[in-house]
Amino acid sequence: MSENHLIHMSEDKSDLGKVEISPEVIEIIAGIAASELDGVAMLRGNFASGVAERLGRKSSHGKGVKVDLGDDGVNIEVFLITNYGVSIPDVCHKVQENIVQTLKNMTAINVLSVDVHVVGVHFEDKNESEAPKKEQGI
Structure with missing residues (x-):
């Protein structure tokens, strides 16, 4: 593994230069890919990532995603909260x-x-469920 913690892409035969991808970029891509699915309420980071996000040092898109660089590839851990009523194994597989x-x-x-870690279940708020009924006059 390199000292500067960048992922070096495979060298092609072109002489245009090299491509390096930061682990933070992988965290953001994985975070967006996870949060765009139905059944995922939100991603959940730890205390340290929450402080770093508030200080402007980390994007909220990578929150709840941990990337470990290896010689053969990357290992990713995702910490998320699912919506109530969904099949947790199906959502995690997706x-x-x-x-x-x-x-x-x-x-x-x-x-x-x-690796997907389900750390909570998001229940629908009472106000969210009553809002459509009030609009319909029920």
Whole structure:
């Protein structure tokens, strides 16, 4: 693994230069890929990532995603909250597939594993469920 913690893309035969991808970019891509699926309420970071986000040092798109660089590829951990009433195994499987497919399409990086940690369930607020009834005159 390199000292500057950048992922070096495979060298092609062109002499245009080299491509390096920062782990933060992978976190953002994986975070967006996970949060765009139905059944995922939100991604959940830890205390340190929340402080870094408030200080403007980290984007909120990468919150809840941890990337470990290896010699063979990357290992990704995702911490998320699901919506109430969805099949958690199905949502987690879709998250894994979407992250791997998105990273393969955008970066051609070898993803070794995507570990999904469900850390909570989001229940619908009482006000959200009553709002449509009030508008309909019920």
